Amino acid sequence: MNQTRTKDTGSSTGNPKESFGNTLRFLTLRVNGSELRCAAPPKALLLDVLREEFNLIGTKRGCDMGTCGCCNVLLDGQAVPSCLVLAFDCEGKEIQTVEGLSVEVDGHLHPLQSAWAHSGGSQCGFCTPGFLMTAKELLEHNPHPSRDEIAEALSGNVCRCTGYKKILDAVECAAQQLQGISQEEER
Template identity: 40%
Template structure:
């Protein structure tokens, strides 16, 4: 029996310790949003947040997440209101997805990026997202949506910036 947090809830899974986390989440917990793409950790379709880090779960034995926090695409929206995360809203507004298959993984990696770096440069975005493949070529829109979400979050936070305050005064 392996216990971990899945989208904020403690869960127990009676599965073999070497079963990849992706298949535990998809087949045991029936959350189908995370996808199988390559089975070698090369494409990022299976990405989930493990303690906040974007992690390739098609090659991660479930035993490795014992007592850790796992967040999937299903855990990005607000649990009570079902309101989409800022990034998800930007994804919809910019019509990012095409076939959509890789997008769960893209959103997970983008979420990890903005959590650690709220104002990423183009190079930061390239660096954080290069592990997530998209065959439809949605990269330009992914980048736009990440920037839009970052700007929106920055605007909503109203951090006190003494230089801005000075400039206004």
């Protein structure tokens, strides 16, 4: 076994299956507008690569089975739980994490982020990054969602602190702000 290539080695048993899963390959991902590279085994999950390799710790690990939405990121604009996505399947796609939200507004807070803070959308905050990404997808497809539409869009994300009311408030408020921005741009 090549020691340099067996980072989380499964080699001691010599099981070919295990060593297949653990052989490192180069991975290139486009995250928040930057090209990031690392070596990872084919089985690596997007969540693990974002957190462990790229140190993008804003994406949270809540359940490892796609049930809480804490690890949601945008993959070509679609919110997906990154704990259920193979990292190598994301090559060539555009990934956005919570850290990337302010990149597109020149380092300022994205309207969703400031709405979240001002509306009280975060208490413990652990679910917030995942919610922000889901909400962003919603507003891109539906800039004027009704309260019921917001609730439906966010129903794959779990928040245990807020009772969701202030989260819905935040999305409504961000939608209004974004509306104002796009009107200004049109002018």
